[in-house]
Amino acid sequence: MATKGYENKRSEVNELRTLLRNPEVQRDPQRYCEVVEKVTLYQTLGLDVSSLFSDMVLACATRSLVQKKLVYLYLCNYAQSNSDLTLLTINTLQKDCRDTNPMIRGLALRSMCGLRVPNLVEYVLVPLKDGLADKSPYVRQTAVMGCVKLFYLDQSYVTDNNLAESLHAMIHDRDAQVVANAVIALEEVLAARGGIMLTQEVAYMLFNRLREFTEWKQCAVMNVLLRYKPASDDEVFSILNIVDERLKHSNTGVVLGAARLFLHFTAEMEDIQEDIYERLKTPLITLMSSAPAEVSFSVLHHLHTLVKKRPDVLAKDFKAFFCRFSDPAYVKTKKLDVLVDVAMESNFEPIVEEMTAYVTDIDVERARHAVRCVGRIAVKVPAAAEHCTTLLAFLELNSEYVTAETVIVMRDYLRHSPSDAVDLLPQLFELISPDLFDDESDARAAFAWLLGEFGELIEDAPYLLEAMVDDVEAEETAAVRLQLLNSTLKLFFKRPPECQKMLGRLLETLTSDEIQQDVHDRALLYYRLLRSNPDEARRVINATLPPILDHDRSAMTDMELREFNTLSVIYGQPSINFTVQQPPYCTFGTIDPTAALKQAQQANDEDEDEEEEADDTPSFTQR
Template sequence: MSNNGSYSNDRPPSAGETELATDPASGVLFLSDYKKHEDLQQMLDSNKDSLKLEAMKRIIGMIAKGKNASDLFPPVVKNVVSKNIEVKKLVYVYLVRYAEEQQDLALLSISTFQRALKASEFFIPVLLVDPNQLIRASALRVLSSIRVPMIVPIVMLAIKDSASDMSPYVRKTAAHAIPKLYSLDPEQKDELIVVIEKLLSDKTTLVVGSAVMAFEEVCPERIDLIHKNYRKLCNLLVDVDEWGQVIIISMLTRYARTQFADPNADDDGEDSTNKPFYEDEDDIDGEHDPSKEEKIKKTYSLDPDHRLLLRNTKPLLQSRNASVVMSVAQLYHHLAPRSEVHVVAKALIRLLRSHREVQSVVLNCIASVSTKRKGMFEPFLKSFFVRTSDPTHIKLLKLEILTNLATETSISVILREFQTYISSNDKEFVAAAIQAIGRCASSIKEVTDTCLSGLVSLLSNRDHDVVAESVVVIKKLLQTQPSEHREIIIHMAKLVDFINVPQARASILWLLGEYSDRVPKIAPDVLRKMAKSFINEEDIVKLQILNLAVKLYLTNPKQTNLLCQYVFNLAKYDHNYDIRDRARFLKQFIFSENSKLSKHAKKIFLATKPAPVLESRFKGKKRWVPYHTILTPGRLAIMTCLLSLKFLLILL
């Protein structure tokens, strides 16, 4: 060509010198000199494969930089019939990139694909009958990526044809194309199910994972398609690629939970016969140990096909892929007998040596499982000790797990570990550690007094955040047995002058109001101090001052009458409407002599409050909550209004 020199650094090749294309890895592809699409079009129209390859590399480079190359669609599409495999691959990459985004332009590729007539009705891309399996698979991949409803029959016929291809790689690509076509036209579901059924019966490990993926995307409710392939899937599982293993294990977990009995159900009438789930009596794995099976039957009666699934997934706990290990752990958690679930613990602990992202997912899993199965991870307690190099979210998850694993035997070690965490510079972590101490004290009664003493000692800490969090936790613990800890309540009342954190001040005031009968001389004096600083307090503290005033007026009206009136007069003109509204509401209970509400004031405000339950935030994750029972803010407001009206109607 006359302009070849423009692609060789403006220097014509000398005699005998081989003409080479520009290296795509070099920075030349990304220079501003190559912005003229006219030059690229000329190269794509060239008869030389080297120029076409260079042009395609530069176009892909433009796409990688985020530049728009859609105006090159026509000349690129023409090269889809190129005999150079490297050129074809890059053309396919280009087509997949713009197939969905440029649907009108994508129709141009259809006319290029349609070369051979088949079945007298549909055009099938000539590349789908190419002798090279990579080309056939790439052609199907591109064709299924063109989201134009007009070509749905063509894609369907191509998928059916590729599902019977001699190459496993092409059949795998056909399985990947099924969800694409289903999302484009859900009405093709029945025909696609027929193809999926055919692919599920494939005995090639390369195809099985993709076939199950298509099954999960298109027809997960068709469990009957799995029945005849169940044993084959279990036995091929070890040889399937890693991501195929994840998909198959997830599907088999769902399948087994619906088709087999729960091995942990307390059902004395469970069938103890060793009858197979299927009619076929052949032992698939060929390794049958009668003595081991006899022991299994004596302990618990598992269906042989249920046992087959557990036996064939257990080796995958040694997989290098964290997703595979997590999938097997999930399967064992739901399907294995209690005596066998512990085998996944060591595999999950091994994953904690991986990078932070994997650690976070694994720790979330362990935190959820440990609420129900403490014994699984108790031997690995030290693996959850916090390191200074751990990020905050990892530290919080480890704290959660350590708290879940706390027992009478391990609590002393855990509390010593928590004690060292209090001196950390991470304030969020320190607050979580104090809360963890409170949870341990709440769940293990033997150490409640010890934990309370430790938390009280933290009240003299120089860090105000530590003191504030300690006050909040102590308040929750004192609610469980307030009569035994009068001295602690008195000690906390003295801290009101020194603690500035609003949440902590509010907690102290709530305690004094709730147990004012145990400190009759101290509570009125605290109210007097709070009345002086009322206008400077935060809203949460003001609300508790009002509550304290009401409770003291109901228990000691002679001493606190004028003080309460003063507090309510301050609240009457507060800038926050919530404070004003609460003051007007409470005033009707204590200062309206003829009101029927005042007769029931003591029952309402001085009633015994239930002790709070301190439990793991992961504990509720194993329960499913219907959406209609979730209290959204709007629903909560409506229910609150209705309950208030009902209460007032009863009183009046």
């Protein structure tokens, strides 16, 4: 079957060769163009049509722009594998570079620069210099980007022929797209020197012409302008006045790029930070509300970064983060996270009411997340502690996963505010029992923690814990076993007569467990500690737990602000953690496949060497 498929493909290529060489087909321009189009189609489908190279070279001699595009696309694809025959196309390409039609000139120049054959570099230089001085903006744009292609093919040609200086001159071109291309090209060519040198004249020229660039080029140029250092605060305000109109753009990338300029230039101006955030929030909220879900998710992450830095700025706009029915799950989850950070004493009540509605959502993960968010607000906002009765109301829903998540949240809250245990625990244990969450290991661990930590306030605590201890052999989770051990010991020190036999049975079971080694070792440690010094055991086991505090996210937030409008905001980590560090010459941070492959192979070889060395060393078996 494979041989038959190969024969079919070979016959198709031979048929195309016959058609290309047929005089009747050559005399009919339309039919000839259709054959060329079919060759290009087979090429895009992955069929090897490189054997038609010499015939396609002859097809260059045409006035049809469509046919020229097809032929040039073919030549650029197979030029490297047919480097000797590619020389036959140079005369045609050079002739087309002098054509009266600027589209043909630009197409020919782009194709010459895209051949990627080192032996033909000398033929590209003259048409490239002529293209930089061409009267057509399209040809000049193509020539500018051709310099970058030539640079990656042979860097010495660009250096020896002063093409970088020619590109510098193009920055002052009358056509805006040529200017943007020149800036982008210089960033590539001068990457080893840190990119283009931004003088005040060049920077102001680029700021003033931003609106003339295409959307993608606006984003690229604004990333370059981040390196400019204003001389004074007045100059900063002048720049922000120019960039301000970019915040009204409909393109998300342009708005986020402008927002990053605002944050970058005012990073050291603490007195106007509130005004800057006020200016940025409206366009970002508008984008979040009107953009497609994927774009809205990205904008939400950037808004969350602003919220983490200054939650008070968006405190009055919290309703913008309420979930809509049409929002996908990932957007709703992110909106809940933003609402937690926006919540404060002035607005927590409607936020908690909104989150309560999500607890009954059919999506299990979203319902769990809503319960967790209510608990986080209760910990974060002292005035919201009174609303913890809302958490108890969740238990009346008779939903296993809601009950389990509520117990976990209640554990975290009572660890933060143990003084509220007197009022909350009696109501809590009237509504729950261990049987409600047999499949929820985290909830069972939280339930055991509550019994051990506040056993003196719960009348039936020893009996509830004893039911779990008697079933410990069926418990497969090490975390629950460890928590049962800790809770039983804590309750033993508070209510010894009721817990002594239960503790003995538990220690005997766990010390004989050789499968979960950490549980076995912990039980053995506690057993020996109790035998040697009960008072010391009480001090160790009943040690005061550190309070639960909000994590200090200031350093992470500052990093996200510095790398605003990048994937660092989405991932929540600096770019160095998830990007490959490039050599001086790179293409806008993209990964060179060849270099990446070599790097991976080198790492693989090093791992194999380490494995060989490890085989020669004695191994030690851990008990």
